[in-house]
Amino acid sequence: xxxxxxxxxxxxxxxxxxxxxxxxxxxxxxxxxxxxxxxxxxxxxxxxxxxxxxxxxxxxxxxxxxxxxxxxxxxxxxxxxxxxxxxxxxxxxxxxxxxxxxxxxxxxxxxxxxxxxxxxxxxxxxxxxxxxxxxxxxxxxxxxxxxxxxxxxxxxxxxxxxxxxxxxxxxxxxxxxxxxxxxxxxxxxxxxxxxxxxxxxxxxxxxxxxxxxxxxxxxxxxxxxxxxxxxxxxxxxxxxxxxxxxxxxxxxxxxxxxxxxxxxxxxxxxxxxxxxxxxxxxxxxxxxxxxxxxxxxxxxxxxxxxxxxxxxxxxxxxxxxxxxxxxxxxxxx
Numbered sequence: 537x538x539x540x541x542x543x544x545x546x547x548x549x550x551x552x553x554x555x556x557x558x559x560x561x562x563x564x565x566x567x568x569x570x571x572x573x574x575x576x577x578x579x580x581x582x583x584x585x586x587x588x589x590x591x592x593x594x595x596x597x598x599x600x601x602x603x604x605x606x607x608x609x610x611x612x613x614x615x616x617x618x619x620x621x622x623x624x625x626x627x628x629x630x631x632x633x634x635x636x637x638x639x640x641x642x643x644x645x646x647x648x649x650x651x652x653x654x655x656x657x658x659x660x661x662x663x664x665x666x667x668x669x670x671x672x673x674x675x676x677x678x679x680x681x682x683x684x685x686x687x688x689x690x691x692x693x694x695x696x697x698x699x700x701x702x703x704x705x706x707x708x709x710x711x712x713x714x715x716x717x718x719x720x721x722x723x724x725x726x727x728x729x730x731x732x733x734x735x736x737x738x739x740x741x742x743x744x745x746x747x748x749x750x751x752x753x754x755x756x757x758x759x760x761x762x763x764x765x766x767x768x769x770x771x772x773x774x775x776x777x778x779x780x781x782x783x784x785x786x787x788x789x790x791x792x793x794x795x796x797x798x799x800x801x802x803x804x805x806x807x808x809x810x811x812x813x814x815x816x817x818x819x820x821x822x823x824x825x826x827x828x829x830x831x832x833x834x835x836x837x838x839x840x841x842x843x844x845x846x847x848x849x850x851x852x853x854x855x856x857x858x859x860x861x862x863x864x865x866x867x868x869x
Contacts, residue, residue, distance in 0.1 A: 545568070565594065565696075569673075569692075573654060573681060574675070575596075575597075575674060576676045577596060577674040578672065578673045579595045579670070579671070581669045598672075605643075606672055615631055619655045625655065627654055627655075628651075645674060650676060651677065652677075652678035652680065653672065654689060656689060658693065658699075660697055717798075718796050719732070721781070721791055721793060723788075724789055724790055726747040728747070728750075728794065731793070737796065745766075746868070748868050749763070750778060750792060750794055753778050754790045759780050761778040762777045762778070763863050763866060772800075773799060774796045774799060775796070775797050775863070776796050776867055802862070802864055805846060810865075810866050811869060812829070813864060815829075816855050817860050817865055823836075
């Protein structure tokens with residue numbers, strides 16, 4: 537492999553590292569990619585892990601009609617399906633003579649003068665990881681997409697998969713959690729996808745209160761929320777931490793990072809005491825709390841006394857401050 541290609545491969549890695557730190561313009565990746573494979577047109581697209589929609593992140597040379605096709609109808613084509621199941625970049629010639637009778641070639645590529653191309657479905661890791669996006673390249677000179685060009689693109693495939701990973705931004709934060717933790721990207725409709733290809737907790741096991749709290753959090757406009765919830769089908773408790781993610785033009789609507797970690801209730805609190813403490817933190821009276829929980833004010837008063845004893849705090853105001861400062865509240869209540 538020639539020296540310029542090797543240098544360009546290293547540059548792609550540097551740009552990806554900068555992008556992860558939010559210090560690089562995504563368009564900067566095009567120049568080293570052109571050194572690896574001298575394309576006439578190229579696109580890097582991002583796939584939203586929540587909606588499954590794909591949007592272009594950077595584009596060089598593709599007209600809007602073809603760009604729209606590549607990010608919508610092409611994803612239903614047989615050639616895309618072949619590329620998705622393949623672990624390496626695919627060229628037009630790799631599909632065989634039938635490719636030149638496909639819609640994508642006859643209606644879009646041939647008329648634009650493209651005689652060869654490279655398609656690579658990008659993933660979050662080696663092999664068959666989660667799909668994060670798509671790289672397409674088109675060439676007017678078929679010789680430009682030679683074996684060296686394809687090998688160079690294959691070398692940078694893991695970095696590009698990371699580059700377009702829509703869930704990458706919060707990954708460093710999720711990685712700070714312990715072995716009993718799980719992290720998800722959630723949207724305002726309550727859809728959730730894990731940030732890891734091997735999640736500690738499957739999305740379908742997220743409890744209703746957690747998802748309801750996530751939806752309410754995103755609608756509220758708050759930047760962070762913490763609290764406790766019971767794990768679905770389990771007597772154990774988990775501490776939840778929601779962090780709003782920055783707006784991204786490549787995805788629809790607000791999103792948050794949801795982090796969950798198994799954690800017993802502090803101070804030996806019972807479930808009902810947690811409920812009472814949560815409502816005390818909102819400034820409710822014993823009467824109002826009793827109405828909310830379906831019990832008498834006297835019973836609530838007894839729970840408050842137990843809370844003071846267990847926490848060692850002096851009064852109701854101190855209880856409220858403790859609950860808010862330490863996020864000892866029940867989500868979804």
